[in-house]
């Protein structure tokens with residue numbers, strides 16, 4: 213209670229004890245920073261711009277076309293790290309799942325999930341990026357077990373080149389990785405996040421260009437087969453090489469494979485961003501992720517036949533048959 217008797221003005225008292233004053237100021241700053249950081253994980257509905265997605269793009273997928281899901285494992289992440297407002301006690305099993313597209317003009321793989329060497333690959337990453345993971349059956353083994361020749365796959369389309377999307381490339385040597393020129397430059401720059409891909413060695417690249425017009429609000433597109441069945445659009449927010457892959461099936465059902473635009477469907481539904489700290493560590497382009505999130509939300513609101521699939525939300529894959537079964 214001694215201080216209560218000290219009637220001198222605060223500034224005068226601080227001048228008389230500069231060390232104590234410095235420590236008090238430092239404590240206040242640390243508490244303020246901790247409060248800001250805690251707030252950045254708190255629930256916050258993201259305000260998104262209104263976007264016009266236009267008419268449903270034409271597509272004429274051939275009757276023999278189908279897709280199948282190939283789960284390869286999971287890694288554990290608290291929902292609090294996946295989207296603002298997620299709970300620390302709600303542990304999500306992040307899916308590492310590839311999609312096989314079977315098409316008469318040649319099959320494609322969208323993302324590769326975990327390969328057999330995922331443990332060795334993870335050692336290439338900074339420790340804060342490594343997660344407790346569970347390796348299931350890698351895609352190459354699943355395909356071989358069903359007697360599908362691996363060379364039937366004409367290309368691998370990574371939604372982006374982070375480890376959890378291209379790890380399985382290691383078991384699929386000789387199948388080209390399909391990237392844009394900008395994507396290739398990003399990989400060649402050995403940017404943060406490309407360590408595992410650059411550690412694979414003899415990767416063959418096949419470049420494509422955004423030579424098509426706007427698609428569901430995205431300004432550019434690339435139609436892989438020329439029939440609207442698989443259309444890639446740029447979404448360079450999570451990483452500079454991030455894309456969204458739209459797939460239209462013979463039944464009329466459509467999918468948008470979002471990569472890591474959001475990590476869980478909650479991010480799309482609320483909508484809610486990834487927490488600030490995670491976005492900073494990854495180096496995301498916030499403006500780009502927000503406009504792309506707005507486009508996807510507008511597209512699924514207008515066209516109920518379109519299902520959006522965040523790459524790490526196992527629930528979003530439920531309507532897709534597990535390989536070797538097919539969804540048409």
Ligand SMILES: [Zn+2]
Pocket residue numbers: 374376377472523524
């Ligand atoms: Zn990912």
